Amino acid sequence: MEKAYDIVVFGDTCVDLILHDEDIAPQFGQVEKTVAGYSLEMGGSCCIFAAQAAKLGLKARLLGKVGDDAFGQMIIDALDDAGVDTEAVFVEPGLKTGATVHLVQADDRAMLTYPGSLAALTLDDIADEILASARHLHYGSLFLQTGLLPHWVEILKRAKRLGCTVSLDTNWDPHGVWDGGFISALDYVDALLPNEQEALHLSGQVDLAAAAAFLQARVAILVVKQGAAGASIWHQGESRRESVVSAPSGGDGIGAGDSFDAGFLAGWLNGLPLETCLEIACRCGRAVAGRAGGLRGQLWKSQVPELEAY
Numbered sequence: 001m002e003k004a005y006d007i008v009v010f011g012d013t014c015v016d017l018i019l020h021d022e023d024i025a026p027q028f029g030q031v032e033k034t035v036a037g038y039s040l041e042m043g044g045s046c047c048i049f050a051a052q053a054a055k056l057g058l059k060a061r062l063l064g065k066v067g068d069d070a071f072g073q074m075i076i077d078a079l080d081d082a083g084v085d086t087e088a089v090f091v092e093p094g095l096k097t098g099a100t101v102h103l104v105q106a107d108d109r110a111m112l113t114y115p116g117s118l119a120a121l122t123l124d125d126i127a128d129e130i131l132a133s134a135r136h137l138h139y140g141s142l143f144l145q146t147g148l149l150p151h152w153v154e155i156l157k158r159a160k161r162l163g164c165t166v167s168l169d170t171n172w173d174p175h176g177v178w179d180g181g182f183i184s185a186l187d188y189v190d191a192l193l194p195n196e197q198e199a200l201h202l203s204g205q206v207d208l209a210a211a212a213a214f215l216q217a218r219v220a221i222l223v224v225k226q227g228a229a230g231a232s233i234w235h236q237g238e239s240r241r242e243s244v245v246s247a248p249s250g251g252d253g254i255g256a257g258d259s260f261d262a263g264f265l266a267g268w269l270n271g272l273p274l275e276t277c278l279e280i281a282c283r284c285g286r287a288v289a290g291r292a293g294g295l296r297g298q299l300w301k302s303q304v305p306e307l308e309a310y
């Protein structure tokens with residue numbers, strides 16, 4: 001049966017207030033410092049992912065909640081502008097939209113997050129209709145979406161039963177536990193998309209070769225993101241490394257991995273060869289890595305010749 005959407009994602013809705021300076025460290029004792037600049041953007045790994053997926057021509061749907069506040073409206077507007085279907089983004093009175101303050105200096109940053117709406121989805125929100133409406137479920141921000149975390153393996157299982165393929169980008173575990181039933185969930189994952197450090201933590205291995213061996217035995221497609229060193233893929237016992245030219249300076253590292261994921265899946269859901277999917281992914285990641293915030297550098301379908309035919 002034809003599905004209405006290519007991809008559905010659960011939104012870790014939040015905004016990013018990004019402050020940057022050569023010396024961004026705050027000074028307590030009521031000391032006021034000025035900073036070189038700031039930007040205010042839609043944040044949230046899954047929201048940035050959905051925006052990139054839609055810009056690349058996928059029919060993307062985001063399920064999420066926002067507060068009845070200016071930041072919530074900003075997120076809905078940013079998703080709309082990218083072409084994401086926001087019909088299932090609900091404004092919930094009494095809820096505060098999540099917000100992260102990023103303090104950026106040189107190639108490092110510190111983050112302070114108020115989760116609010118970011119973690120507000122619960123099992124009751126994941127109706128069968130939502131899962132069945134799309135060809136693919138991309139599950140992200142596993143450890144931050146705490147309202148779903150106790151049930152996420154069950155949700156992936158349901159998604160598979162309802163005819164979805166599934167990708168997973170856990171992102172970082174701020175509590176350092178790295179479990180949540182991860183290994184058992186891999187039975188329901190078609191493509192696993194961690195960065196290198198995450199791959200080590202998730203597999204419990206000490207180097208990338210061992211982590212890749214452990215993970216590729218359990219998942220059909222493993223893609224590991226390696227920042228300015230590019231990315232690697234493992235599939236059916238074969239591996240391939242894609243290197244990248246360093247992104248121009250001026251970026252802050254926010255959202256490169258999420259746009260990479262969307263680039264990879266845009267290729268994969270259009271049936272392109274895996275090496276082409278990896279190339280598109282790296283281009284999308286690099287484009288975002290060179291700009292401030294997670295949205296500005298994102299590529300549109302017209303900028304990715306391999307996707308133009310679809």
Ligand SMILES: Nc1ncnc2c1ncn2[C@@H]1O[C@H](COP(=O)(O)OP(=O)(O)OP(=O)(O)O)[C@@H](O)[C@H]1O
Nearest residue numbers: 195225226227230246247255256257282285286289
């Ligand atoms: N400085 C850079 N220069 C060129 N390409 C980059 C750079 N940083 C990231 N990329 C591209 O983007 C991809 C994803 O970036 P990264 O490895 O930082 O993901 P991540 O750690 O998951 O990021 P995120 O913080 O968004 O979760 C890389 O595999 C690479 O292709």
Ligand SMILES: [Mg+2]
Nearest residue numbers: 171195257258
């Ligand atoms: Mg990431």
